Amino acid sequence: MINQTDEFKHESLQDCQSIVEYLNSLCDGFERKHLVLRSENNEVIVKPHGLLKFEIKARKRSDRVKLSLKISWNDGMEEDEGSNQLVIQSESES
Numbered sequence: 001m002i003n004q005t006d007e008f009k010h011e012s013l014q015d016c017q018s019i020v021e022y023l024n025s026l027c028d029g030f031e032r033k034h035l036v037l038r039s040e041n042n043e044v045i046v047k048p049h050g051l052l053k054f055e056i057k058a059r060k061r062s063d064r065v066k067l068s069l070k071i072s073w074n075d076g077m078e079e080d081e082g083s084n085q086l087v088i089q090s091e092s093e094s
Helices: 016-032
Strands: 035-039 042-046 053-061 064-072
Touching: 016 035
Parallel strands: none
Antiparallel strands: 035 042, 053 064
16 A cells, blocks of 8 residues: 655666656656656655746766756745756767
8 A cells, every 4th residue: 555645755776767767757747747756655746836946966076976956846836036047968969
């Protein structure tokens, strides 16, 4: 039985293609304004809407690289915190 909660966390090792598939699923969910996150016996449903805050961080230390994405919004409230332009390119776009 799946328990629907207000918090979801998942951590695992994945290859690049699996990450691409997860990111594509997230994109589809944002377009539909409905995301279901499920793992074993945990599930959370979120409905992104209005203005969303987008944060991206990248860090390299020796041979370790960390890339973090954070997307947040307030239910029932739209805020405008500015629109700093962000550019993300793959090597083939250079």
